Amino acid sequence: MAKIHVTTTINGEPTEFLCEPHHTMLDVLRDNLGLTGSKEGCGSGDCGACSITLDDRLVCSCLMLAAEAEGHEIETIEGMADGDKLHPLQQKFLEMAALQCGICTPGVLVAADALLKKNPNPSETEVRYWLAGNLCRCTGYDKIVRAVLETAAEMRGAAE
Structure with missing residues (x-):
């Protein structure tokens, strides 16, 4: 072939x-x-x-x-990272312990980044909806959702 x-x-x-x-x-x-x-x-x-x-x-x-x-x-x-500097989502996931085993984490981060590029000010419902296609067996999603929302707020603040 x-x-x-x-x-x-x-x-x-x-x-x-x-x-x-x-x-x-x-x-x-x-x-x-x-x-x-x-x-x-x-x-x-x-x-x-x-x-x-x-x-x-x-x-x-x-x-x-x-x-x-x-x-x-x-x-x-x-x-996602800029050289040795983590992307704000990656940094926030570390700070807020929004990851555990790491299998789902890359996909969740890519999905969250895609969301924030489309909508820099998502609601909690929008974050949960957007990440619904990413399954995680370890975290229970709450820390992930909170990390995305906090990152969004910080990125908006930095842009102003």
Whole structure:
């Protein structure tokens, strides 16, 4: 079977890779590109652990064929931090203990970042709705929701 050549942008960097037609974006991120932050929790798009953004749209990378990345911009959890400086969401999750085992955390952070880019002033209901596709067995969600809301408030304050 012939491999497919894909040219895309991942975390702001022009990227090229070869993949089989059946490879998912999650497979390529983890196995070909060494970007192991996105996790495979279910393989069926139900848990959100593999969440990435594709042209600023939240997607499950386990459901996306890698060939579909051609010409698009992808952001993974590895693209959130600015060098050695954590993204405000990452920092707040640490400060508020909004994570435990870490399996869901990358997907939750990517989803929360996508939300705040679309809506920098979400209500608690909007945060809970937006993150409903991210399953967590450990935290009970309250600390996650509080961390997103506090980050949103701090980011709005910094922008003013």
